[in-house]
Amino acid sequence: MSQSRTDYSQQTQWMLAVRDKRDRHAFVALFDYFAPRLKGFIIRSGASPHQAEEIVQDVMLTIWRKAASFDPHRAQVSAWIYQIARNRHIDIARKENRPMPEELKEEPGIEPDASQILGLEQEAGQLRQALANLKPEQREIIEKAYLGELTHQEISSQTGLPLGTIKSRIRLGLERLRHELKDLKQ
Amino acid sequence: MSAINHHTPDAMLAAYAAGTLPHAFAVAVASHVSLCAKCRVALEAHQAVGGAVLEDTSAVAVSSSLKDSILAQLDDPFTPEPVYDRNGIYPGPIMEVMKGRAPKWKKLGMGVRQDILTEDAFGSVRLLYIPSGQAVPDHSHNGLEMTLVLQGSFSDETGRFGVGDIEIADETLEHTPIADPGDACICLAATDARLRFNALIPRLLQPLFRI
Ligand SMILES: [Zn+2]
Ligand SMILES: [Zn+2]
Numbered sequence A: 001m002s003q004s005r006t007d008y009s010q011q012t013q014w015m016l017a018v019r020d021k022r023d024r025h026a027f028v029a030l031f032d033y034f035a036p037r038l039k040g041f042i043i044r045s046g047a048s049p050h051q052a053e054e055i056v057q058d059v060m061l062t063i064w065r066k067a068a069s070f071d072p073h074r075a076q077v078s079a080w081i082y083q084i085a086r087n088r089h090i091d092i093a094r095k096e097n098r099p100m101p102e103e104l105k106e107e108p109g110i111e112p113d114a115s116q117i118l119g120l121e122q123e124a125g126q127l128r129q130a131l132a133n134l135k136p137e138q139r140e141i142i143e144k145a146y147l148g149e150l151t152h153q154e155i156s157s158q159t160g161l162p163l164g165t166i167k168s169r170i171r172l173g174l175e176r177l178r179h180e181l182k183d184l185k186q
Numbered sequence B: 001m002s003a004i005n006h007h008t009p010d011a012m013l014a015a016y017a018a019g020t021l022p023h024a025f026a027v028a029v030a031s032h033v034s035l036c037a038k039c040r041v042a043l044e045a046h047q048a049v050g051g052a053v054l055e056d057t058s059a060v061a062v063s064s065s066l067k068d069s070i071l072a073q074l075d076d077p078f079t080p081e082p083v084y085d086r087n088g089i090y091p092g093p094i095m096e097v098m099k100g101r102a103p104k105w106k107k108l109g110m111g112v113r114q115d116i117l118t119e120d121a122f123g124s125v126r127l128l129y130i131p132s133g134q135a136v137p138d139h140s141h142n143g144l145e146m147t148l149v150l151q152g153s154f155s156d157e158t159g160r161f162g163v164g165d166i167e168i169a170d171e172t173l174e175h176t177p178i179a180d181p182g183d184a185c186i187c188l189a190a191t192d193a194r195l196r197f198n199a200l201i202p203r204l205l206q207p208l209f210r211i
Helices: A002-007 A010-021 A024-044 A049-065 A077-094 A114-133 A136-146 A152-156 A164-185 B010-018 B023-035 B037-055 B066-073 B092-097 B203-209
Strands: B106-109 B112-120 B123-130 B145-151 B154-156 B159-161 B166-169 B185-192
Touching: A002 A010, A002 A114, A010 A024, A010 A077, A024 A049, A024 A077, A024 B037, A024 B066, A049 A077, A049 B066, A077 B010, A077 B037, A114 A136, A114 A164, A114 B037, A136 B010, A136 B037, A152 B010, A164 B037, B010 B023, B010 B037, B023 B037, B023 B092, B023 B112, B023 B123, B023 B145, B023 B185, B092 B112
Parallel strands: none
Antiparallel strands: B106 B112, B112 B123, B123 B185, B145 B166, B145 B185, B154 B159
8 A cells, every 4th residue: 555655645755754764855855844834833821932932842853752652553644743742831931740641552563544644634624624614713712721721611602613524533543553453462 | 442532632732742741641631642642743733833932032042152062962971861661551641750660559448449640739640440330439620620531430410430531520510430240440639739729728828838
């Protein structure tokens, strides 16, 4: 299925090159795409421009070092980086280590399932479209929630996004991984 | 092991992804997600929304030296943070709070034991050991309480909670959880700090003590 790799989004191709080949050119491409967005995002979530650059540096180094835990069957590059950025920001701002769920690691050498990866990318694209189609005030609430500006009580009163189809895609990726982890342990 | 019936509310998963849950509740959510594929999927869906928000955020130019500074550090040696694996009934996030040690039980009477793992101005995380037939020690909620079952089960006015189930209680819930017959019930209880000050300080003063 490796011929399908060229159908993946640019970000996914860069990230896989970083993960599997430690490709520095791909890392630079990721930096050029994500670092300015990360800086804007971190400033919006309350950091000074100077502090934001420190966090961007931290996030980019984490991307390089933790690349092995990126699984394109379950997460878009942007979703994976989003969680790293929130974690690093909180770790630095609150000086505490954020508790993380146990990691389910993709074992090296497992054939990628291109249709699952492309399916997830498609769902994520539709989610982004749904977000863009929201009324501005509704969209602002969603952005505030994911920028970390709302408590869970405030989030529970917001109108939900349609997350059903992306959930079923992620579930397929998770089932595939669980199945393989089980096979490997036997 | 029976299936999980009581899950993390969706708004809490979104808040966990965004990092706005107090540490104590984040421990409970991360532990539940470690045990529950359904909530892991829901959490990863929230991360996808976060990723979409990140991608659509207006870019702000980074300083010219940032890229070189990062590239120069790629080969630096670094020590990965220790990863705490699940140990018996204790999921990784709880092992991390315990720094890999075993629970240090303190007797509370009637066979009930507890181990306070963390306690600060923002909340507390404790393990509770309740022999079958015993009630959870008398408590009221003046804030939020999340209870995650790790072994055995308990029942209260709202239902039965088995391994992996999470109960969310707030000031509106008056309950008397009792450990079911069988194995002793071991659970993780996370509260925010207000519960601790309930009996000591008039409610009006509480906000002063929260931070
Ligand atoms: Zn769940
Ligand atoms: Zn209670």
